[in-house]
Amino acid sequence: MSAQREMKEKNPWPTPVTIIIIVIGVIAIVALVTVAVLQNKPVPQKYKYGIVLDAGSSHTALYIYQWPAEKDNNTGRVEQTHSCKVKGKGISSYASEPWKAGESLKECMGEAEETVPKERAHETPLYLGATAGMRLLDIVNSSASKNVFQAVENALRNSPFSYQGARILSGQEEGAFGWVTVNYLDDRLKQGLKTTGALDLGGASTQISFISNDFDGSESPINSVNFRLYGNDYNLYTHSFLCYGKDQALKMVVANHTQSGATTVLDPCFHSGYNETKNYSVLYDSPCVSGRKPQEVPEKFDHIGKGNFQECQEVVKSVFNFTSCKYSRCSFNGVFQPLLQGPFGAFSAYYFVMNFLNLTDTSMPLETVKEKLSQYCATSWDKIKIQHPTVNVKYLAEYCFSGTYILTLLTEGYDFTAVTYSNIKFIKKIKGSDAGWTLGYMLNLTNMIPAEAPDSPPLPHAGYVSIVTIMTILLIGLLLLLALRIFWPRCSKKTQIV
Ligand SMILES: O=P(O)(O)OP(=O)(O)OP(=O)(O)OC[C@H]1O[C@@H](n2cnc3c(O)ncnc32)[C@H](O)[C@@H]1O
Ligand SMILES: [Ca+2]
Structure with missing residues (x-):
């Protein structure tokens, strides 16, 4: 009996229990890694940009928006990253000297060039929308309104951005x-x-x-x-x-x-x-x-x-x-x-x-x-x-x-x-x-x-968190058990015999 026990203690091969623990441990690690990889796709580092000029009746403002480059398929959050208030009044106030309407935008357009990375500029859409000031000017003097738009277009076409047009928004829009x-x-x-x-x-x-x-x-x-x-x-x-x-x-x-x-x-x-x-x-x-x-x-x-x-x-x-x-x-x-x-x-x-x-x-x-x-x-x-x-x-x-x-x-x-x-x-x-x-x-x-x-x-977020937590606890438990069996075999045997 004692010779048998000695043989067992000296046997270098793991017992079936140890093998089961190792297999479960490996499965748990693989599952943990798979879930984490599936759930957390790599965090995008780069952004895409869009620029909108709000040509209001009292003043014009430029807004730059950004969103994660890899998520522009509708899931990334769009947020405002910069805004610039154009000095002076709204573009409709330049009816008698339209070229000044174009000039007035230059400073904010310069800020936009500094904000949007150069390599992104050509693919960054740029829009100008005018509201009630231009609606009113269009009512009283539609040719003056056209001239103002012409001047504004000239200024925006010369920018490095992808100019998408300038127009008056309807009140509904x-x-x-x-x-x-x-x-x-x-x-x-x-x-x-x-x-x-x-x-x-x-x-x-x-x-x-x-x-x-x-x-x-x-x-x-x-x-x-x-x-x-x-x-x-x-x-x-x-x-x-x-x-x-x-x-x-x-x-x-x-x-x-x-x-x-x-x-x-x-x-x-x-x-x-x-x-x-x-x-x-x-x-x-x-x-x-x-x-x-x-x-x-x-x-x-x-x-x-x-x-x-x-x-x-x-x-x-x-x-x-x-x-x-x-x-x-x-x-x-x-x-x-x-x-x-x-x-x-x-x-x-x-x-x-x-x-x-x-x-x-x-x-x-x-x-x-x-x-x-x-x-x-x-x-x-x-x-x-x-x-x-x-x-x-x-x-x-x-x-x-x-x-x-x-x-x-x-x-x-x-x-x-x-x-x-x-x-x-x-x-x-x-x-x-x-x-x-x-x-x-x-x-x-x-x-x-x-x-x-x-x-x-x-997976829904709660499900993901629960699975990862359970797996982690299981894994730590198994590793502790394994460590006990490998480093203190005698101790674990004793417990078994008793
Ligand atoms: O929408 P439309 O009618 O085209 O006009 P807007 O876009 O130029 O109008 P804003 O919302 O920018 O401003 C609305 C009004 O508030 C005024 N305004 C802006 N800043 C203000 C401040 O700090 N205190 C009081 N009034 C302000 C501004 O002069 C306008 O009369
Ligand atoms: Ca407005």
């Missing part, structure tokens, strides 16, 4: 792409989650876009945009109000005050102590008001502030027409609008203005918001200038009007109530990318959002 941007950045589209509405307030137009159960497009087809994105169908309600951006709305409000052709205009939307001499011709230079220019007007008028929120609200209301509606329900000016639904993201001037006024917190009761704005409007112009010495004086003079306009547009125009006001979030960026139509526009033109859902990874 502007609204719909803003909605796509917000929901793409929030990962709502890919995951098929409930979507967020989009509210964009520009200088010359404003857009509202949202999904409502109350809307199937049949009542007002011009307000309907259909998408199939990542396997989900969306029937989006969208409307763009030309002339209801905050600069044109201000013109309309002041035009209402100046119908008598007076030389002095008392304005409740400007602070008391504000007094500026303005030209009638400049005030009435846009098609939003030109039809209402009084026949006999002096050259100039004194624009004098009165600082009264309630009165300001009344005159602001006067630019909205609530009298006629041929649909089941309307927002204003006879435009169909279904029942408001879900959360909303409000960006561009909505954010600039409410952020300046410290009123971005929408959990604050609407009445409190109004009280705060009322106090702000009642503050004298001298005091306001002292309190904000670094703020652009043109913006500063207009925040009382702008805040009042925003609240009136949201509550009277779109019908947000004291309850639904808290569904609005004033936003500038989402995960580092600016909210606005540009990203949605590029995603659409580059077919970056597929109609159908992309293939999911071989």
